Amino acid sequence: MSTLGKITRRTFLVTSAAVAGGVVFGTYKYKQAVPNPLLNSDGSANPEFASLNPYIKIDQEGVTVITPRAEMGQGIQSTLAMLVAEELDLDWKRVKTEHGPASNSYYVGIMLEAMAGHMYDHSTKANIIRDLSHIPAKFLGLQITGGSMSTADAFVKMRSAGASARLALTLAAAQQWGVKATTLKTQDGHVINPASGEKLAYTALAAKAATIEAPAEPPLRDPSQWRYLGQSMPRLDIPAKVDGTAEFAIDVKQPDMLHATVKMSPRFGAGIKSSDTTKAETMKGVEKVITLDNHGFAVIADNTWRAFKAADAIDVEWGEVSYPQDTAGIFKIYEESFLAEPNGTYDEQGDVELVFADAGQNLVEAEYRVPYLAHSTMEPMTAVAQVKDGRVDIWTGSQAPTSLRDAIMAVDELTEDSVHIHTTLLGGGFGRRSETDFAVSAYKIAKQTNGKPVKVTWSREEDMQHDFYRPAAIARFKGVMGLKKPVALDVQIASPSIMLSMSKRSAFPALGPDALIAEGTAGQPDDIDNIRIRTYAPELDIPIGFWRSVGASYNGFVHESFMDELAVSQDLDPIAMRLEMFGDLAPTANKVVEKVAEMAGWTGRKTDKGGRGFAYTLSFGAHTAQIIDVSMTDRGISIDKVYCAIDVGTALDPRNIEAQVQSAIIYGLTSAMSGEITFENGEVVQSNYHDYPAMRMHQVPEIEVAVMENNPRITGVGEPGTPPSVPALANAIFAATGQRIRELPMNKSVDFV
Amino acid sequence: MKLTVNDKDYDVDVDVEAEMPLLWVLRDEVGLTGTKFGCGIAQCGACTVHVDGMPIRSCVYPVGQVKGKITTIETDSSSDIMSKVQEAWIEHQTPQCGYCQSGQIMSATALLSANPSPTDEEIDRAMAGNICRCGAYPRIRAAIHAAAKSIQEA
Numbered sequence: 001m002s003t004l005g006k007i008t009r010r011t012f013l014v015t016s017a018a019v020a021g022g023v024v025f026g027t028y029k030y031k032q033a034v035p036n037p038l039l040n041s042d043g044s045a046n047p048e049f050a051s052l053n054p055y056i057k058i059d060q061e062g063v064t065v066i067t068p069r070a071e072m073g074q075g076i077q078s079t080l081a082m083l084v085a086e087e088l089d090l091d092w093k094r095v096k097t098e099h100g101p102a103s104n105s106y107y108v109g110i111m112l113e114a115m116a117g118h119m120y121d122h123s124t125k126a127n128i129i130r131d132l133s134h135i136p137a138k139f140l141g142l143q144i145t146g147g148s149m150s151t152a153d154a155f156v157k158m159r160s161a162g163a164s165a166r167l168a169l170t171l172a173a174a175q176q177w178g179v180k181a182t183t184l185k186t187q188d189g190h191v192i193n194p195a196s197g198e199k200l201a202y203t204a205l206a207a208k209a210a211t212i213e214a215p216a217e218p219p220l221r222d223p224s225q226w227r228y229l230g231q232s233m234p235r236l237d238i239p240a241k242v243d244g245t246a247e248f249a250i251d252v253k254q255p256d257m258l259h260a261t262v263k264m265s266p267r268f269g270a271g272i273k274s275s276d277t278t279k280a281e282t283m284k285g286v287e288k289v290i291t292l293d294n295h296g297f298a299v300i301a302d303n304t305w306r307a308f309k310a311a312d313a314i315d316v317e318w319g320e321v322s323y324p325q326d327t328a329g330i331f332k333i334y335e336e337s338f339l340a341e342p343n344g345t346y347d348e349q350g351d352v353e354l355v356f357a358d359a360g361q362n363l364v365e366a367e368y369r370v371p372y373l374a375h376s377t378m379e380p381m382t383a384v385a386q387v388k389d390g391r392v393d394i395w396t397g398s399q400a401p402t403s404l405r406d407a408i409m410a411v412d413e414l415t416e417d418s419v420h421i422h423t424t425l426l427g428g429g430f431g432r433r434s435e436t437d438f439a440v441s442a443y444k445i446a447k448q449t450n451g452k453p454v455k456v457t458w459s460r461e462e463d464m465q466h467d468f469y470r471p472a473a474i475a476r477f478k479g480v481m482g483l484k485k486p487v488a489l490d491v492q493i494a495s496p497s498i499m500l501s502m503s504k505r506s507a508f509p510a511l512g513p514d515a516l517i518a519e520g521t522a523g524q525p526d527d528i529d530n531i532r533i534r535t536y537a538p539e540l541d542i543p544i545g546f547w548r549s550v551g552a553s554y555n556g557f558v559h560e561s562f563m564d565e566l567a568v569s570q571d572l573d574p575i576a577m578r579l580e581m582f583g584d585l586a587p588t589a590n591k592v593v594e595k596v597a598e599m600a601g602w603t604g605r606k607t608d609k610g611g612r613g614f615a616y617t618l619s620f621g622a623h624t625a626q627i628i629d630v631s632m633t634d635r636g637i638s639i640d641k642v643y644c645a646i647d648v649g650t651a652l653d654p655r656n657i658e659a660q661v662q663s664a665i666i667y668g669l670t671s672a673m674s675g676e677i678t679f680e681n682g683e684v685v686q687s688n689y690h691d692y693p694a695m696r697m698h699q700v701p702e703i704e705v706a707v708m709e710n711n712p713r714i715t716g717v718g719e720p721g722t723p724p725s726v727p728a729l730a731n732a733i734f735a736a737t738g739q740r741i742r743e744l745p746m747n748k749s750v751d752f753v
Numbered sequence: 754m755k756l757t758v759n760d761k762d763y764d765v766d767v768d769v770e771a772e773m774p775l776l777w778v779l780r781d782e783v784g785l786t787g788t789k790f791g792c793g794i795a796q797c798g799a800c801t802v803h804v805d806g807m808p809i810r811s812c813v814y815p816v817g818q819v820k821g822k823i824t825t826i827e828t829d830s831s832s833d834i835m836s837k838v839q840e841a842w843i844e845h846q847t848p849q850c851g852y853c854q855s856g857q858i859m860s861a862t863a864l865l866s867a868n869p870s871p872t873d874e875e876i877d878r879a880m881a882g883n884i885c886r887c888g889a890y891p892r893i894r895a896a897i898h899a900a901a902k903s904i905q906e907a
Binding site: 074237240242251253259284305377378379380426428656662665667670696698702703 | 768770773774776777780781782784785787788789790791792794796797799825826827839842843846847848849850851852853854855858876877878880881883884885886887888889890891892893894
């Protein structure tokens with residue numbers, strides 16, 4: 001998912017003006033350390049452990065690193081633990097991690113960087129603006145896992161936490177031994193006195209160290225000294241994921257726990273017109289059937305399956321929707337939106353109209369369409385909630401625990417210290433679990449169980465039909481080629497604003513244009529003399545949200561398909577054209593493209609068995625280039641091989657990065673081949689994996705990944721693999737068959753193995 | 754109702770309906786939550802367990818029809834084959850979110866029990882019923898080959 005932080009430019013200006021208005025106070029406040037959420041609210045220590053800072057807890061058993069980002073498969077908790085372990089000299093085999101509480105102290109500092117200029121711009125000015133964006137981000141205080149931000153955000157912060165704790169522990173040992181701290185060393189969880197050969201475990205020093213004020217940001221080790229960072233370390237979460245002991249929200253057990261499910265209006269915004277719950281209420285195991293804000297029901301029972309069965313037995317007639325009943329009608333609203341004023345204009349320079357006026361037959365035009373998409377995480381939405389004695393406990397897999405805490409507080413004007421969020425492992429996230437709906441409704445259900453905890457499990461059908469979908473989009477491209485690269489590019493993109501949809505269900509403001517609509521078409525290192533990108537935002541009350549790579553998930557497809565069409569129009573090699581097109585804007589981009597061409601042994605689009613397609617997208621700061629090979633078989637098109645070169649600036653764990661890139665590519669290819677959410681009678685048609693399929697073992701190609709480190713800044717890797725995968729496949733299919741696919745999913749036009 | 758799960762006998766509440774899928778008996782009645790709910794219609798394989806060594810989709814398998822011994826991911830390495838599979842899974846750092854992995858491991862164990870050195874095509878067929886939305890497939894395949902090798906060497 002992406003960043004709430006890519007809030008609009010206008011919002012940013014408002015926020016920065018507010019900060020600038022009190023700059024002395026603001027900077028002073030900004031420089032203050034965040035409160036340590038591991039201490040009691042009065043600042044006293046918990047008797048069970050010592051905490052040296054918000055990221056470190058030490059008890060008799062050892063050191064626990066607080067890794068306050070959701071573990072949804074991306075291995076982030078291991079990477080974050082590596083950052084601390086590196087500076088604190090922990091023994092990797094003994095490192096433990098915990099997600100920790102929901103707290104604004106764990107805010108994402110780089111939240112607003114993406115809107116502080118082009119991601120490929122590494123000039124001093126651009127870097128200063130990026131750094132300044134950390135100030136309003138701190139005041140936003142959002143603890144979010146998404147936007148491929150976690151690693152880059154923690155890179156300095158969590159190494160500093162480790163280094164600071166190491167100093168405090170060393171000073172504690174120095175006091176105990178009566179020697180100078182500078183004479184001591186640390187190794188594998190111990191402070192060592194090389195002169196005497198004595199050593200003291202951190203566990204023995206922790207209580208004293210917690211009383212010592214060590215600098216919060218001491219000097220960090222030079223990368224040449226790194227022991228863990230840069231190595232492929234065994235992930236800490238994996239052993240529990242092979243023996244069934246890993247605990248997801250759906251596995252949480254509490255004493256006297258009830259089981260529940262929901263049945264919500266399949267028509268977004270439409271309530272209950274009439275209903276009969278008598279049959280459901282008398283079914284075996286059912287305790288209670290309740291309504292949820294007139295938009296649905298919850299069945300509370302003694303067993304999940306019995307709750308599912310009773311939910312099916314509720315007889316209900318739903319109201320009508322405010323948006324068109326079917327997909328064709330919805331797309332009509334999209335088409336009409338092109339007639340309105342643009343929502344935003346991006347990257348404008350030169351005069352495209354002037355070039356088009358003289359273009360004659362050289363004008364190339366294309367329109368692309370992409371559908372709504374569901375996240376379909378493997379674990380359907382689930383939360384356990386308990387409301388008892390003025391205290392609320394929620395166990396769930398959340399990508400946004402502070403937003404969830406705030407949303408629950410807002411329901412009944414609760415105080416912050418009465419709401420406790422326990423973040424479990426996530427059975428997939430992809431942006432879906434940055435929403436708070438499923439856990440807030442679990443809270444509302446738990447208010448009706450007389451203090452008993454209740455586990456609320458959604459059926460797959462509820463999950464698929466009540467998502468916050470990747471919005472559909474229509475994109476219209478016009479271009480004129482010069483000798484080696486385009487001279488003019490005009491783009492119009494219509495897609496609803498995710499930020500506007502978000503603002504209707506959260507405290508988040510949506511002001512001005514939504515840059516997410518164009519991200520991935522705008523902001524590319526396109527050195528084109530005449531360019532204009534305009535967006536249009538049709539308004540529909542269909543919930544939309546962050547889906548792995550967000551706007552870039554479709555902008556990668558439309559931008560890169562059109563670049564291929566332009567190259568074909570002049571019989572140019574697409575890679576040669578791309579290297580021309582970068583100009584001097586982004587040397588890192590040139591290197592990933594050259595690398596992927598070398599990996600694939602690129603000589604052109606044709607192969608003996610079929611064709612190959614090329615695509616490149618800059619998203620979330622990571623330059624990513626891919627080449628996909630397809631072949632024709634009698635059972636359909638086979639995706640044989642994917643080559644990917646990605647530049648992450650600094651690769652902290654190469655094996656894990658490879659897994660993430662493969663994952664992002666398979667997520668993208670799945671959507672390209674068959675992903676589509678459609679509407680009939682105002683309701684989502686698809687309901688489960690039979691009609692919203694996922695790629696399976698026999699369809700998955702070999703995926704070769706080269707991880708590069710030329711970018712001046714470290715980047716994340718959860719999303720950047722997705723955007724170029726879709727167009728690389730479309731361009732490969734064109735090379736193999738001559739068929740240009742301009743509408744997704746592709747199985748409308750071709751058959752796959 | 755008596756069930757034998759992982760070589761232990763469980764007395765399940767006599768009130769459990771015969772048509773209740775085995776998955777929910779295991780998860781909500783017996784309390785073994787390693788077996789996962791994904792789709793409820795035998796499409797995703799997250800709920801795969803063994804009945805007398807055969808892989809079945811427990812989300813659609815009525816508990817009343819269970820006649821044999823049930824093996825789940827929590828088994829104390831009931832077979833050497835499963836422990837080899839688990840070791841290979843760790844060696845290849847296979848899981849991502851991990852939610853589908855109990856089912857993947859149960860399917861892979863059943864495959865390797867019947868066919869100790871499967872080809873890629875045989876892996877494709879045996880694993881076709883197991884979805885992984887994280888796309889850990891390349892490492893699942895590599896881990897199955899690695900487990901096959903270590904079983905043969907044992």
